[in-house]
Amino acid sequence: MSQTVPDRRSALSEVRALEPADKAELCALLDRDPAVNVFVRHRVDTTGLHEGLLGGRIWGYHEDGVLVSACHAGANVVPVEATPAAIDAFAERLLIDDHRAASVVGPREQVDPLWRLLAPHWGPARSPRPVQPFLELNGPTATSPDLRLRRVMIDEFELLYPACVAMFREEVGVDPEAGGALNYRARVSQLIASGWSFAIIEDDRVLFKAEVGAATAQACQIQGVWVHPDLRGTGLSAGALAAMVDQVRLLIAPIVTLYVNERNVPARALYERVGFTQTATFASYLL
Template sequence: MLRTTTHLRALTPQDLPELHRLLDLDPLVNLFVRNRVDATKLQARWLGGQVWGYFEDGALVSACHAGANVVPVEATPAALEMFAEQILADNIRPSSIVGPRDTVLPFWKLLEPRWGPARSPRLAQPFMVLDRDSRIPPDPRVRPVLIDEFEAVYPACVAMFTEEVGVDPEATSRAGYRARVAQLISQGWSFAIIEDGEVIFKTEVGAATPQACQLQGVYVHPDLRGQGIAGPAIAGVVHLVRQTIAPIVTLYVNDHNTVARRAYERVGFEHTTTFASILL
Protein backbone atom coordinates (compact mmCIF):
# COMPACT_ATOMS: atom_id res chain seq x y z
CA MET A 1 0.00 0.00 0.00
CA LEU A 2 1.34 3.45 -0.95
CA ARG A 3 1.99 5.88 1.90
CA THR A 4 0.67 9.43 1.74
CA THR A 5 3.49 11.96 1.62
CA THR A 6 2.83 15.04 3.75
CA HIS A 7 4.65 18.29 4.37
CA LEU A 8 4.05 21.80 5.68
CA ARG A 9 5.53 25.05 4.40
CA ALA A 10 4.84 28.76 4.28
CA LEU A 11 2.79 29.67 1.22
CA THR A 12 4.06 32.23 -1.30
CA PRO A 13 2.36 34.32 -3.99
CA GLN A 14 2.91 31.43 -6.40
CA ASP A 15 0.49 29.38 -4.27
CA LEU A 16 -2.39 31.87 -4.58
CA PRO A 17 -4.46 29.92 -7.15
CA GLU A 18 -4.41 26.76 -5.05
CA LEU A 19 -5.03 28.67 -1.84
CA HIS A 20 -8.00 30.46 -3.43
CA ARG A 21 -9.44 27.08 -4.39
CA LEU A 22 -9.14 25.92 -0.78
CA LEU A 23 -10.67 29.08 0.67
CA ASP A 24 -13.55 28.90 -1.79
CA LEU A 25 -14.64 25.55 -0.32
CA ASP A 26 -16.41 27.65 2.33
CA PRO A 27 -16.16 31.33 1.37
CA LEU A 28 -18.20 32.56 4.34
CA VAL A 29 -16.39 30.66 7.10
CA ASN A 30 -13.01 31.38 5.47
CA LEU A 31 -13.80 35.06 4.91
CA PHE A 32 -11.22 36.50 7.32
CA VAL A 33 -8.30 34.62 5.77
CA ARG A 34 -9.49 35.35 2.22
CA ASN A 35 -9.62 39.05 3.10
CA ARG A 36 -6.05 38.93 4.43
CA VAL A 37 -4.84 36.99 1.41
CA ASP A 38 -6.52 39.34 -1.06
CA ALA A 39 -5.19 42.42 0.74
CA THR A 40 -1.58 41.21 0.98
CA LYS A 41 -1.20 38.76 -1.93
CA LEU A 42 0.85 36.73 0.59
CA GLN A 43 3.62 39.35 0.55
CA ALA A 44 5.38 38.85 3.90
CA ARG A 45 5.98 42.57 4.49
CA TRP A 46 2.22 43.22 4.45
CA LEU A 47 0.92 39.98 5.92
CA GLY A 48 2.38 40.45 9.42
CA GLY A 49 2.88 36.70 9.77
CA GLN A 50 2.57 33.69 7.49
CA VAL A 51 0.00 31.44 5.92
CA TRP A 52 1.10 27.84 6.15
CA GLY A 53 -0.03 25.14 3.79
CA TYR A 54 -0.39 21.47 4.65
CA PHE A 55 0.14 19.24 1.62
CA GLU A 56 -0.68 15.61 0.96
CA ASP A 57 0.97 14.06 -2.10
CA GLY A 58 1.74 17.54 -3.37
CA ALA A 59 -1.84 18.86 -3.06
CA LEU A 60 -2.82 21.67 -0.69
CA VAL A 61 -5.29 20.15 1.77
CA SER A 62 -5.35 22.65 4.67
CA ALA A 63 -3.96 26.05 5.57
CA CYS A 64 -3.42 28.20 8.65
CA HIS A 65 -3.09 31.96 9.05
CA ALA A 66 -0.39 32.42 11.68
CA GLY A 67 -0.09 35.99 12.87
CA ALA A 68 -1.71 38.02 15.66
CA ASN A 69 -4.69 35.74 15.03
CA VAL A 70 -4.24 32.06 14.31
CA VAL A 71 -7.00 30.89 11.98
CA PRO A 72 -7.07 27.33 10.57
CA VAL A 73 -8.60 26.75 7.13
CA GLU A 74 -10.22 23.44 6.19
CA ALA A 75 -7.86 21.84 8.69
CA THR A 76 -7.76 18.05 8.97
CA PRO A 77 -6.66 16.37 12.23
CA ALA A 78 -3.27 15.59 10.68
CA ALA A 79 -2.89 19.20 9.54
CA LEU A 80 -3.74 20.51 13.01
CA GLU A 81 -0.97 18.42 14.54
CA MET A 82 1.58 19.84 12.10
CA PHE A 83 0.30 23.40 12.55
CA ALA A 84 0.57 23.03 16.34
CA GLU A 85 4.13 21.69 16.07
CA GLN A 86 5.10 24.63 13.83
CA ILE A 87 3.51 27.22 16.12
CA LEU A 88 5.39 25.85 19.11
CA ALA A 89 8.66 25.51 17.19
CA ASP A 90 8.44 29.13 15.96
CA ASN A 91 7.44 30.36 19.45
CA ILE A 92 4.41 32.18 18.04
CA ARG A 93 2.15 33.67 20.70
CA PRO A 94 -0.98 35.03 19.06
CA SER A 95 -3.72 37.01 20.74
CA SER A 96 -6.35 34.48 19.67
CA ILE A 97 -7.19 31.26 17.87
CA VAL A 98 -10.42 31.62 15.90
CA GLY A 99 -12.44 29.45 13.57
CA PRO A 100 -14.99 26.66 13.37
CA ARG A 101 -15.55 25.08 16.77
CA ASP A 102 -14.88 21.55 15.49
CA THR A 103 -11.42 22.71 14.41
CA VAL A 104 -10.46 25.19 17.13
CA LEU A 105 -11.19 22.97 20.13
CA PRO A 106 -8.96 20.03 19.06
CA PHE A 107 -6.33 22.57 17.94
CA TRP A 108 -6.36 24.19 21.37
CA LYS A 109 -6.13 20.76 23.00
CA LEU A 110 -2.77 20.32 21.25
CA LEU A 111 -1.47 23.73 22.36
CA GLU A 112 -2.89 24.14 25.86
CA PRO A 113 -0.39 21.81 27.61
CA ARG A 114 2.44 24.14 26.54
CA TRP A 115 0.64 27.46 26.84
CA GLY A 116 -1.43 26.90 29.94
CA PRO A 117 -5.03 28.00 30.53
CA ALA A 118 -6.57 30.45 28.07
CA ARG A 119 -7.38 33.95 29.32
CA SER A 120 -10.87 33.73 27.88
CA PRO A 121 -12.10 30.63 26.04
CA ARG A 122 -15.30 31.27 24.04
CA LEU A 123 -16.26 27.72 23.22
CA ALA A 124 -19.57 28.23 21.38
CA GLN A 125 -20.12 31.25 19.13
CA PRO A 126 -23.01 31.04 16.66
CA PHE A 127 -21.84 32.07 13.19
CA MET A 128 -24.75 33.93 11.60
CA VAL A 129 -25.52 34.86 8.00
CA LEU A 130 -27.95 37.22 6.23
CA ASP A 131 -28.12 37.31 2.42
CA ARG A 132 -30.93 39.82 1.96
CA ASP A 133 -32.11 43.12 3.44
CA SER A 134 -33.68 42.84 6.88
CA ARG A 135 -37.36 42.19 7.38
CA ILE A 136 -37.50 44.99 9.98
CA PRO A 137 -37.41 48.68 8.99
CA PRO A 138 -33.86 50.09 9.09
CA ASP A 139 -33.01 53.05 11.29
CA PRO A 140 -32.51 55.93 8.80
CA ARG A 141 -29.98 57.58 11.12
CA VAL A 142 -27.35 54.90 10.41
CA ARG A 143 -24.65 56.15 8.02
CA PRO A 144 -20.95 55.75 7.26
CA VAL A 145 -18.67 57.52 9.73
CA LEU A 146 -16.73 60.49 8.35
CA ILE A 147 -13.00 60.71 8.99
CA ASP A 148 -13.44 64.05 10.80
CA GLU A 149 -15.67 62.17 13.27
CA PHE A 150 -12.78 59.94 14.34
CA GLU A 151 -12.41 61.52 17.79
CA ALA A 152 -16.14 61.09 18.46
CA VAL A 153 -16.20 57.42 17.46
CA TYR A 154 -12.84 56.32 18.85
CA PRO A 155 -13.89 56.21 22.56
CA ALA A 156 -16.85 53.98 21.64
CA CYS A 157 -14.48 51.65 19.78
CA VAL A 158 -12.20 51.44 22.82
CA ALA A 159 -15.16 50.84 25.14
CA MET A 160 -16.57 48.09 22.92
CA PHE A 161 -13.21 46.35 22.53
CA THR A 162 -12.54 46.48 26.27
CA GLU A 163 -16.00 45.19 27.13
CA GLU A 164 -15.96 42.39 24.57
CA VAL A 165 -12.33 41.23 24.66
CA GLY A 166 -11.51 42.08 28.26
CA VAL A 167 -8.37 44.04 27.33
CA ASP A 168 -7.93 47.79 26.87
CA PRO A 169 -6.53 48.17 23.32
CA GLU A 170 -4.81 51.39 24.32
CA ALA A 171 -2.78 49.50 26.92
CA THR A 172 -1.29 47.17 24.31
CA SER A 173 -0.89 49.33 21.19
CA ARG A 174 -2.62 52.70 21.26
CA ALA A 175 -1.06 53.90 18.00
CA GLY A 176 -1.87 50.63 16.23
CA TYR A 177 -5.46 50.59 17.41
CA ARG A 178 -6.03 54.22 16.46
CA ALA A 179 -4.61 53.48 13.02
CA ARG A 180 -6.95 50.50 12.59
CA VAL A 181 -10.03 52.53 13.56
CA ALA A 182 -8.99 55.31 11.16
CA GLN A 183 -8.39 52.76 8.40
CA LEU A 184 -11.89 51.32 8.74
CA ILE A 185 -13.43 54.80 8.62
CA SER A 186 -11.36 55.71 5.54
CA GLN A 187 -12.44 52.51 3.79
CA GLY A 188 -16.11 53.30 4.40
CA TRP A 189 -16.36 50.26 6.68
CA SER A 190 -17.39 52.09 9.87
CA PHE A 191 -21.09 52.83 10.49
CA ALA A 192 -22.79 54.70 13.31
CA ILE A 193 -25.65 56.77 14.65
CA ILE A 194 -24.13 60.00 15.96
CA GLU A 195 -26.26 62.71 17.53
CA ASP A 196 -24.85 65.94 19.00
CA GLY A 197 -21.38 64.41 18.92
CA GLU A 198 -22.53 61.36 20.92
CA VAL A 199 -22.23 57.85 19.50
CA ILE A 200 -25.58 56.13 19.99
CA PHE A 201 -24.67 53.01 17.99
CA LYS A 202 -21.69 51.86 15.96
CA THR A 203 -20.28 48.82 14.20
CA GLU A 204 -17.65 48.06 11.58
CA VAL A 205 -17.02 45.68 8.73
CA GLY A 206 -13.90 43.89 9.90
CA ALA A 207 -13.27 41.85 6.76
CA ALA A 208 -14.79 41.59 3.29
CA THR A 209 -14.52 39.80 -0.02
CA PRO A 210 -16.60 40.31 -3.17
CA GLN A 211 -18.94 37.56 -1.88
CA ALA A 212 -19.45 38.55 1.77
CA CYS A 213 -18.44 40.74 4.67
CA GLN A 214 -18.26 40.32 8.43
CA LEU A 215 -19.55 42.75 11.06
CA GLN A 216 -17.66 43.34 14.28
CA GLY A 217 -17.73 45.63 17.29
CA VAL A 218 -21.49 46.16 17.56
CA TYR A 219 -22.00 48.78 20.28
CA VAL A 220 -24.96 50.63 21.79
CA HIS A 221 -24.34 53.45 24.26
CA PRO A 222 -24.71 51.96 27.78
CA ASP A 223 -27.35 54.50 28.81
CA LEU A 224 -29.56 53.51 25.86
CA ARG A 225 -29.40 49.73 26.00
CA GLY A 226 -32.66 47.84 26.30
CA GLN A 227 -34.54 50.45 24.25
CA GLY A 228 -34.68 48.49 20.99
CA ILE A 229 -31.99 50.50 19.21
CA ALA A 230 -29.77 47.62 18.05
CA GLY A 231 -32.18 45.78 15.75
CA PRO A 232 -33.20 48.66 13.45
CA ALA A 233 -29.64 50.04 13.53
CA ILE A 234 -28.14 46.72 12.42
CA ALA A 235 -30.85 46.48 9.75
CA GLY A 236 -29.66 49.86 8.51
CA VAL A 237 -26.06 48.68 8.40
CA VAL A 238 -27.07 45.54 6.51
CA HIS A 239 -28.88 47.63 3.90
CA LEU A 240 -25.87 49.92 3.42
CA VAL A 241 -23.18 47.25 3.30
CA ARG A 242 -25.15 45.11 0.85
CA GLN A 243 -25.27 48.14 -1.47
CA THR A 244 -21.65 49.17 -1.13
CA ILE A 245 -19.47 46.29 0.12
CA ALA A 246 -20.82 42.73 -0.34
CA PRO A 247 -24.19 41.00 -0.80
CA ILE A 248 -23.91 38.61 2.15
CA VAL A 249 -23.40 39.80 5.73
CA THR A 250 -21.97 37.56 8.45
CA LEU A 251 -21.03 37.83 12.12
CA TYR A 252 -20.39 35.60 15.10
CA VAL A 253 -21.52 36.15 18.68
CA ASN A 254 -20.93 34.57 22.07
CA ASP A 255 -23.52 31.89 22.78
CA HIS A 256 -24.28 33.33 26.24
CA ASN A 257 -25.03 36.81 24.84
CA THR A 258 -28.73 36.14 24.45
CA VAL A 259 -29.66 39.82 24.09
CA ALA A 260 -27.37 40.24 21.08
CA ARG A 261 -28.45 36.93 19.58
CA ARG A 262 -32.12 37.91 19.79
CA ALA A 263 -31.35 41.24 18.11
CA TYR A 264 -29.51 39.53 15.25
CA GLU A 265 -32.31 36.99 14.84
CA ARG A 266 -34.90 39.79 14.68
CA VAL A 267 -32.88 41.39 11.90
CA GLY A 268 -32.95 38.08 10.04
CA PHE A 269 -29.54 36.54 10.67
CA GLU A 270 -29.54 32.74 10.71
CA HIS A 271 -27.21 30.48 12.70
CA THR A 272 -25.40 28.35 10.09
CA THR A 273 -22.42 26.92 11.99
CA THR A 274 -20.60 27.44 15.29
CA PHE A 275 -17.28 29.15 15.86
CA ALA A 276 -14.98 29.15 18.88
CA SER A 277 -12.38 31.70 19.96
CA ILE A 278 -9.54 31.11 22.38
CA LEU A 279 -8.34 34.49 23.67
CA LEU A 280 -4.79 34.29 25.01
Protein backbone atom coordinates in the same frame (compact mmCIF):
# COMPACT_ATOMS: atom_id res chain seq x y z
CA MET B 1 7.20 17.14 20.57
CA SER B 2 6.19 13.69 19.32
CA GLN B 3 4.57 12.97 22.68
CA THR B 4 2.46 16.14 22.48
CA VAL B 5 1.45 16.04 18.82
CA PRO B 6 0.60 12.57 17.48
CA ASP B 7 1.87 12.02 13.95
CA ARG B 8 -0.97 10.99 11.64
CA ARG B 9 0.67 12.27 8.48
CA SER B 10 1.62 10.22 5.46
CA ALA B 11 5.14 10.10 4.07
CA LEU B 12 3.95 12.28 1.20
CA SER B 13 2.56 15.11 3.37
CA GLU B 14 4.23 18.49 3.69
CA VAL B 15 3.74 21.68 5.69
CA ARG B 16 5.25 24.88 4.34
CA ALA B 17 4.69 28.61 4.37
CA LEU B 18 2.58 29.64 1.38
CA GLU B 19 4.00 32.20 -1.02
CA PRO B 20 2.46 34.55 -3.63
CA ALA B 21 2.72 31.79 -6.24
CA ASP B 22 0.35 29.70 -4.10
CA LYS B 23 -2.39 32.31 -4.02
CA ALA B 24 -4.70 30.77 -6.65
CA GLU B 25 -4.63 27.34 -5.01
CA LEU B 26 -5.20 28.82 -1.56
CA CYS B 27 -8.11 30.95 -2.79
CA ALA B 28 -9.74 27.85 -4.28
CA LEU B 29 -9.47 26.20 -0.85
CA LEU B 30 -10.90 29.27 0.91
CA ASP B 31 -13.76 29.54 -1.56
CA ARG B 32 -15.13 26.19 -0.45
CA ASP B 33 -16.86 28.26 2.22
CA PRO B 34 -16.47 31.97 1.40
CA ALA B 35 -18.53 33.08 4.42
CA VAL B 36 -16.73 31.06 7.10
CA ASN B 37 -13.32 31.76 5.54
CA VAL B 38 -13.86 35.48 4.92
CA PHE B 39 -11.19 36.67 7.39
CA VAL B 40 -8.37 34.63 5.87
CA ARG B 41 -9.49 35.33 2.30
CA HIS B 42 -9.50 39.06 3.14
CA ARG B 43 -5.95 38.74 4.46
CA VAL B 44 -4.86 36.95 1.30
CA ASP B 45 -6.52 39.50 -1.00
CA THR B 46 -5.00 42.50 0.80
CA THR B 47 -1.47 41.11 1.24
CA GLY B 48 -0.98 38.90 -1.80
CA LEU B 49 0.62 36.39 0.61
CA HIS B 50 3.69 38.61 1.02
CA GLU B 51 5.05 37.76 4.46
CA GLY B 52 6.02 41.35 5.29
CA LEU B 53 2.45 42.51 4.70
CA LEU B 54 0.86 39.54 6.44
CA GLY B 55 2.72 40.19 9.67
CA GLY B 56 2.95 36.43 9.97
CA ARG B 57 2.52 33.42 7.70
CA ILE B 58 -0.13 31.20 6.23
CA TRP B 59 0.91 27.59 6.52
CA GLY B 60 -0.28 25.12 3.92
CA TYR B 61 -0.68 21.40 4.46
CA HIS B 62 -0.14 19.38 1.29
CA GLU B 63 -0.82 15.74 0.49
CA ASP B 64 0.67 14.31 -2.69
CA GLY B 65 1.50 17.88 -3.70
CA VAL B 66 -2.09 19.12 -3.31
CA LEU B 67 -3.06 21.83 -0.81
CA VAL B 68 -5.73 20.34 1.44
CA SER B 69 -5.63 22.61 4.53
CA ALA B 70 -4.21 25.96 5.65
CA CYS B 71 -3.61 27.91 8.85
CA HIS B 72 -3.30 31.68 9.25
CA ALA B 73 -0.56 32.28 11.81
CA GLY B 74 -0.39 35.93 12.77
CA ALA B 75 -1.89 37.78 15.71
CA ASN B 76 -4.84 35.43 15.13
CA VAL B 77 -4.34 31.73 14.48
CA VAL B 78 -7.14 30.59 12.16
CA PRO B 79 -7.33 27.07 10.70
CA VAL B 80 -8.87 26.62 7.24
CA GLU B 81 -10.46 23.35 6.08
CA ALA B 82 -8.05 21.65 8.51
CA THR B 83 -8.02 17.85 8.55
CA PRO B 84 -6.95 15.95 11.70
CA ALA B 85 -3.51 15.31 10.20
CA ALA B 86 -3.19 18.98 9.23
CA ILE B 87 -4.15 20.09 12.73
CA ASP B 88 -1.36 17.96 14.18
CA ALA B 89 1.09 19.42 11.68
CA PHE B 90 0.02 23.01 12.28
CA ALA B 91 0.29 22.64 16.05
CA GLU B 92 3.78 21.21 15.68
CA ARG B 93 4.80 24.04 13.36
CA LEU B 94 3.44 26.74 15.68
CA LEU B 95 5.23 25.24 18.67
CA ILE B 96 8.54 24.77 16.85
CA ASP B 97 8.41 28.40 15.72
CA ASP B 98 7.55 29.51 19.26
CA HIS B 99 4.71 31.51 17.69
CA ARG B 100 2.78 33.84 19.96
CA ALA B 101 -0.79 34.79 19.10
CA ALA B 102 -3.57 36.86 20.65
CA SER B 103 -6.24 34.30 19.79
CA VAL B 104 -7.04 30.96 18.20
CA VAL B 105 -10.34 31.28 16.37
CA GLY B 106 -12.40 29.61 13.67
CA PRO B 107 -14.75 26.68 13.11
CA ARG B 108 -15.16 24.81 16.38
CA GLU B 109 -14.48 21.37 14.92
CA GLN B 110 -11.03 22.58 13.83
CA VAL B 111 -10.19 25.01 16.64
CA ASP B 112 -10.93 22.70 19.57
CA PRO B 113 -8.49 19.91 18.59
CA LEU B 114 -5.88 22.50 17.63
CA TRP B 115 -6.28 24.24 20.98
CA ARG B 116 -5.97 20.95 22.87
CA LEU B 117 -2.50 20.56 21.36
CA LEU B 118 -1.49 24.17 21.97
CA ALA B 119 -3.01 24.66 25.41
CA PRO B 120 -0.27 22.90 27.41
CA HIS B 121 2.20 25.39 25.94
CA TRP B 122 0.09 28.52 25.36
CA GLY B 123 -2.63 28.18 27.97
CA PRO B 124 -4.54 28.73 30.01
CA ALA B 125 -6.69 30.91 27.78
CA ARG B 126 -7.48 34.31 29.27
CA SER B 127 -10.99 34.09 27.84
CA PRO B 128 -12.17 30.72 26.45
CA ARG B 129 -15.22 30.99 24.22
CA PRO B 130 -15.84 27.42 23.12
CA VAL B 131 -19.29 27.90 21.55
CA GLN B 132 -19.94 30.87 19.28
CA PRO B 133 -22.82 30.68 16.80
CA PHE B 134 -21.67 31.82 13.35
CA LEU B 135 -24.45 33.75 11.64
CA GLU B 136 -25.17 34.80 8.06
CA LEU B 137 -27.62 37.08 6.30
CA ASN B 138 -27.69 37.12 2.51
CA GLY B 139 -31.08 38.64 1.80
CA PRO B 140 -33.47 41.32 3.02
CA THR B 141 -33.43 42.17 6.71
CA ALA B 142 -36.41 41.23 8.86
CA THR B 143 -36.90 44.59 10.56
CA SER B 144 -37.21 48.20 9.41
CA PRO B 145 -33.90 50.06 9.04
CA ASP B 146 -33.05 53.15 11.05
CA LEU B 147 -32.32 55.69 8.33
CA ARG B 148 -30.06 57.71 10.62
CA LEU B 149 -27.38 55.04 10.29
CA ARG B 150 -24.59 56.09 7.90
CA ARG B 151 -20.90 55.75 7.18
CA VAL B 152 -18.62 57.58 9.57
CA MET B 153 -16.60 60.43 8.09
CA ILE B 154 -12.88 60.75 8.78
CA ASP B 155 -13.38 64.11 10.51
CA GLU B 156 -15.60 62.29 13.04
CA PHE B 157 -12.74 60.10 14.24
CA GLU B 158 -12.46 61.77 17.65
CA LEU B 159 -16.21 61.37 18.20
CA LEU B 160 -16.15 57.69 17.31
CA TYR B 161 -12.91 56.64 18.96
CA PRO B 162 -14.08 56.57 22.60
CA ALA B 163 -16.99 54.29 21.61
CA CYS B 164 -14.53 51.92 19.90
CA VAL B 165 -12.35 51.78 23.01
CA ALA B 166 -15.38 51.15 25.22
CA MET B 167 -16.60 48.34 22.95
CA PHE B 168 -13.17 46.69 22.91
CA ARG B 169 -12.87 46.76 26.67
CA GLU B 170 -16.35 45.27 27.10
CA GLU B 171 -16.06 42.59 24.42
CA VAL B 172 -12.41 41.54 24.54
CA GLY B 173 -11.78 42.26 28.20
CA VAL B 174 -8.54 44.18 27.73
CA ASP B 175 -7.64 47.81 27.11
CA PRO B 176 -6.72 48.38 23.43
CA GLU B 177 -4.63 51.36 24.50
CA ALA B 178 -2.47 49.34 26.90
CA GLY B 179 1.12 49.99 25.92
CA GLY B 180 0.10 52.97 23.79
CA ALA B 181 -2.90 54.01 21.73
CA LEU B 182 -1.12 54.45 18.38
CA ASN B 183 -1.89 51.04 16.86
CA TYR B 184 -5.54 50.99 17.86
CA ARG B 185 -6.07 54.57 16.71
CA ALA B 186 -4.55 53.62 13.36
CA ARG B 187 -6.91 50.64 13.04
CA VAL B 188 -10.02 52.73 13.79
CA SER B 189 -8.84 55.38 11.34
CA GLN B 190 -8.22 52.73 8.67
CA LEU B 191 -11.74 51.36 9.00
CA ILE B 192 -13.25 54.82 8.69
CA ALA B 193 -11.12 55.64 5.65
CA SER B 194 -12.13 52.35 4.02
CA GLY B 195 -15.83 53.19 4.41
CA TRP B 196 -16.24 50.24 6.75
CA SER B 197 -17.29 52.14 9.88
CA PHE B 198 -20.99 52.85 10.41
CA ALA B 199 -22.77 54.77 13.16
CA ILE B 200 -25.71 56.83 14.33
CA ILE B 201 -24.30 60.11 15.61
CA GLU B 202 -26.51 62.85 17.03
CA ASP B 203 -25.46 66.02 18.83
CA ASP B 204 -21.84 64.82 18.80
CA ARG B 205 -22.79 61.61 20.60
CA VAL B 206 -22.41 58.11 19.19
CA LEU B 207 -25.66 56.22 19.76
CA PHE B 208 -24.72 53.07 17.82
CA LYS B 209 -21.67 51.94 15.95
CA ALA B 210 -20.28 48.84 14.22
CA GLU B 211 -17.65 48.05 11.62
CA VAL B 212 -16.91 45.66 8.82
CA GLY B 213 -13.72 43.97 9.94
CA ALA B 214 -13.01 41.86 6.86
CA ALA B 215 -14.50 41.65 3.38
CA THR B 216 -14.15 39.95 0.03
CA ALA B 217 -16.21 40.20 -3.14
CA GLN B 218 -18.43 37.41 -1.78
CA ALA B 219 -18.83 38.07 1.93
CA CYS B 220 -17.97 40.34 4.82
CA GLN B 221 -17.84 40.15 8.59
CA ILE B 222 -19.37 42.64 11.02
CA GLN B 223 -17.59 43.37 14.29
CA GLY B 224 -17.65 45.84 17.16
CA VAL B 225 -21.41 46.23 17.53
CA TRP B 226 -21.92 48.77 20.31
CA VAL B 227 -24.86 50.76 21.70
CA HIS B 228 -24.51 53.72 24.04
CA PRO B 229 -25.16 52.43 27.59
CA ASP B 230 -28.00 54.91 28.10
CA LEU B 231 -29.87 53.44 25.12
CA ARG B 232 -29.47 49.73 25.71
CA GLY B 233 -32.76 47.91 25.90
CA THR B 234 -34.64 50.60 23.97
CA GLY B 235 -34.79 48.72 20.66
CA LEU B 236 -32.42 51.11 18.88
CA SER B 237 -29.94 48.40 17.90
CA ALA B 238 -32.29 46.37 15.67
CA GLY B 239 -33.09 49.21 13.29
CA ALA B 240 -29.51 50.43 13.30
CA LEU B 241 -28.08 47.00 12.52
CA ALA B 242 -30.71 46.38 9.85
CA ALA B 243 -29.73 49.64 8.19
CA MET B 244 -26.07 48.69 8.35
CA VAL B 245 -26.72 45.28 6.80
CA ASP B 246 -28.72 46.88 3.99
CA GLN B 247 -25.93 49.34 3.23
CA VAL B 248 -23.16 46.77 3.56
CA ARG B 249 -24.89 44.35 1.18
CA LEU B 250 -25.26 47.17 -1.35
CA LEU B 251 -21.81 48.73 -0.97
CA ILE B 252 -19.42 45.99 0.19
CA ALA B 253 -20.52 42.34 -0.16
CA PRO B 254 -23.76 40.38 -0.59
CA ILE B 255 -23.29 37.97 2.35
CA VAL B 256 -23.01 39.51 5.82
CA THR B 257 -21.60 37.39 8.64
CA LEU B 258 -20.72 37.64 12.30
CA TYR B 259 -20.19 35.37 15.28
CA VAL B 260 -21.43 35.82 18.81
CA ASN B 261 -20.85 34.30 22.23
CA GLU B 262 -23.41 31.61 23.04
CA ARG B 263 -24.20 33.16 26.43
CA ASN B 264 -24.83 36.64 25.03
CA VAL B 265 -28.59 36.17 24.94
CA PRO B 266 -29.51 39.82 24.15
CA ALA B 267 -27.11 39.93 21.20
CA ARG B 268 -28.34 36.62 19.84
CA ALA B 269 -31.94 37.84 20.07
CA LEU B 270 -30.96 41.03 18.25
CA TYR B 271 -29.31 39.18 15.39
CA GLU B 272 -32.25 36.81 15.03
CA ARG B 273 -34.64 39.77 14.94
CA VAL B 274 -32.66 41.39 12.13
CA GLY B 275 -32.73 38.16 10.13
CA PHE B 276 -29.41 36.39 10.73
CA THR B 277 -29.42 32.59 10.83
CA GLN B 278 -26.82 30.22 12.23
CA THR B 279 -24.85 28.29 9.63
CA ALA B 280 -21.83 27.10 11.64
CA THR B 281 -20.30 27.17 15.11
CA PHE B 282 -17.05 28.93 15.92
CA ALA B 283 -14.79 28.74 18.96
CA SER B 284 -12.32 31.35 20.20
CA TYR B 285 -9.57 31.17 22.77
CA LEU B 286 -8.29 34.62 23.68
CA LEU B 287 -4.77 34.61 25.09
